[in-house]
Amino acid sequence: MTSYTHETVPTQFVEANGIRYAYRRFGKPDTIPLLFLEYFNSNMDGWDPDVTNSLAAHHEVILFDNAGVGASGGKTPNMVAEMTKQFVAFCRALGLKQIHVVGFSLGGMIAQQLALEHPQLVGRLILLGTGPRGGEDMTFTELSAEEQADPVAFLLGAFFSPSEASQAAGREYMKRLESRKNDRDLPVSRDSAVAQLTAIREWGTIPATGRYATLKSITHPTLIVHGNKDIVVTPINAFILAEHLPNAQLIMYPDSSHGAFYQHRKAFLEHVRIFLSDGDSAVPDQNSIKSSVA
């Protein structure tokens, strides 16, 4: 298994509650796996191979398509809570006892819901370009199910800032997305995209009472990563998460939009390494730290 990469790992399937889920599993065996939960309208091929391969050096990596997405069977539900249930069924079918979750945008919403409802299944959370339930400007009026009509324009416009440096990073990112040549995932259907959009809009609706109240119950060590010019999930949402989650570290990158962690992936990969290697908690154990100078 260790010899596989993002490019070469075969797509596998597992069945749970009558749904056949597509996934790819590679990286370092006998570690707590990193489960990658993808963004709106994307499939397993949407992850940057540089990021997955780099993380696979120290962790098992599992990419998957939730119900109704890409090569997976079933129907995409129109609620984040339902998507979370299906994700849990998938984890159980694979016999996973504990996972770290890397959730990007919609994936980060599922990650939060999972941490709330199944806290024992989650080790650590990495929340990328996402926001809390009922966050600021999270009804996504700019998004539509037709984004796939011109994915290049969508990604350069939404994932990267207008600066020359960011646009150049975007073009490199899109080249890397093509590095897997065979056994590509299936496209996301319009029905699935429509259901996802309904789900994220419901998630983003401001509740009548108790806005942000559930966040204090997510006590897992959490790394929040966001772009300071994210035009999809406005950056204040990352700040709100960092304010309300009891054990979350926030990192915000400059001159970057929804794909900030791809644009700044060199720093991002180092930041993730530090976060994941930090023993049992994001709060360093003061007793274990020795002065660096005798």
Place this chain on the structure above:
Amino acid sequence: MTSYTHETVPTQFVEANGIRYAYRRFGKPDTIPLLFLEYFNSNMDGWDPDVTNSLAAHHEVILFDNAGVGASGGKTPNMVAEMTKQFVAFCRALGLKQIHVVGFSLGGMIAQQLALEHPQLVGRLILLGTGPRGGEDMTFTELSAEEQADPVAFLLGAFFSPSEASQAAGREYMKRLESRKNDRDLPVSRDSAVAQLTAIREWGTIPATGRYATLKSITHPTLIVHGNKDIVVTPINAFILAEHLPNAQLIMYPDSSHGAFYQHRKAFLEHVRIFLSDGDSAVPDQNSIKSSVA
């Protein structure tokens, strides 16, 4: 010079414009020095020896007292802009051509003013627990010049959160502050503290027009570090800096107040290392990054 540490480096003096400035200089020679600008009512002994010694392994470190502070002569001015002028005079007296600035709270205000007025003198900025000119809730109504009457209570209350973990980190920090036994700095006088307080309150006053307008002119690679429960400089100020500075990365630590970077110094020192080692820019050069998997 390399054999000196925070604990053993002798205090030196240099004169500029009739003022005799106290400073301590140690660490790796022939590097761009890290200039440490201290917080309200503190002197060279206020820096955590673990932080300064760790950074001194790869950079020259210069601690100093601005005019009227601690062992330095002269009178503390009551404007950040005046403090900045004196700091520049000190740098010129030492013949420094370029510096990285580590500014904590008041020190971070001077760092911003310096970057605006003398951009060529500054390589990189590290802004700790500080905020922009005219930031949110930055008139510091809780602070007084009498804080030194009970420094233990002040530091545990303002630098660390009420949690047990944070308070324990605070006690360890205060123990480390005592590791330098000889040639301690002189206390900050009441007159100096009063002038500093006037200066930070003036800095924090919201201007009639153009709030945050100058931040776009500070193009230096910048690392902003803040505690998510900072009760001295409210955390939204760090977010505002990250929003408006063109090339700033924000890191916010959990369960921590004004001394967040001391509480989380293991992660902080790694984050600073990554930031300072990142070539010419906080934005990674995309062309220099190779896929981690061939």
